[in-house]
Amino acid sequence: MGIGLGGMLSALSGNSTLAGGGSGAQGKHFGRAKNVLVILEQGGLSHMDTWDPKPNAPSEHRSIFKPIGTNVPGMQFTELLAKTAKVADKLAVVRSMYHKIKVDDHPRGTQYILSGEVPGGPVEMPDIGSVVAFQSGSKCKYLPPYIMVPGNHEQAAMSRSGYLPPSYSAFKTSGKDLSDVDWKVPNLSFITGIDERRFRDRRDLLSHLDIGLATDRTPDAEAMRTFYDQAENLLTNPNTMGAFDLRSESDAVRDRYGRGHRGQCYLAGRKLVESGVRFVTVDVREPQTDKTPGGGNLNWDHHDYIYANGTCNLAGAQGGVGRYGIGTWWMMGSTDQAFSALIEDMDQRGLLKETLVCFVTEFGRTPRLNKTKGRDHWPNAYSIVFAGAGIPGGQIIGETDSEGGYVTERPYTPEDYAATVYEFLGIDREKPLFTPDGRPIFLAKRGEVIKALI
Structure with missing residues (x-):
């Protein structure tokens, strides 16, 4: 699910009447983040090949990627994270994520990490970003508070506004390949035949015709007037397109x-x-191009030949099912470069101080290779990473066993992740939200803030 231009506009103002802010009785972390940037590497990133190296695992199942040191003594990643290792002092790596209730398919796993709630309950739960949009509104006059980049594949479709109004859904920029020089967000300009002068004439006509709205002082009428004003500002503000202009x-x-x-x-x-923008989720699926060494399922879903030098899209006589795209080595090259650049760039621009950056995936991968030399879905252990908003960097939180199969110390769940994000944003979890029929819902009710991040 996503949000169109109209719904996007109504989300700009937030909703202070239905949800409260902080109570003032929270810890020092409460409200320390003004924004959140989530990097969702969808498909199930292999923790043993990245954040949680296991050099003592059985040789027949061990990752081929060697552990390397970082700029923090004693803190190791695998060699696939050579650039990110240089910014490890700014990162807190949680190696002890797991699912208390098993969720091991991609659609529900994605929904779980987006919402911080196990999907399939009696009430459909909204994305964390939708809750933030509803609670906190936008700091920006011309952009919505919750944006997903690009949000154009089937797992991104698991995004939900849940029991909240649809206007608080993620606004999805779309775009199969943002490296395309012609990429732009659709529908953020006047339609053919309408210029700014004609638009303003229509706006004035609407104001004169709708006299009842102009004189109505009820909250609903105030919201509608705000909606119209924001729609005008979005389409006429020169900064709108600039916010998306990579050129x-x-x-x-x-x-x-x-x-x-x-x-x-x-x-x-x-x-x-x-x-x-208050809450941004970046979810990436590699586009199929003539430079991509593989095909099909171009994310981290490496059931076949995870360590192949070229494509792991090997089928037939070699035993693979032939749909799992490209190996970890290829995808991690662009991920390592982009993530390390993001942390360095945000730090240099002063953005990291008030932005909580979260690098997440929906689950991990099996500690043992399968018959086609790939790794299958594994919700029993995986890693996520935090940076910014004053969190203590240079630390490893939690542990898994010698193969990376099970959490052995300080277990955390997606509910704990959600609780951490909410409280860093200053959203009081002791104050419930309400469904349309008046049912109270407490945010991340089963979650606890990850204390090592405070």
């Missing part, structure tokens, strides 16, 4: 992130935070 960035910056789709998606995320 406004220098060649050096664009090169730093990587000129491919992933790098430019990460860069778009930074630009939106810089423009004042």
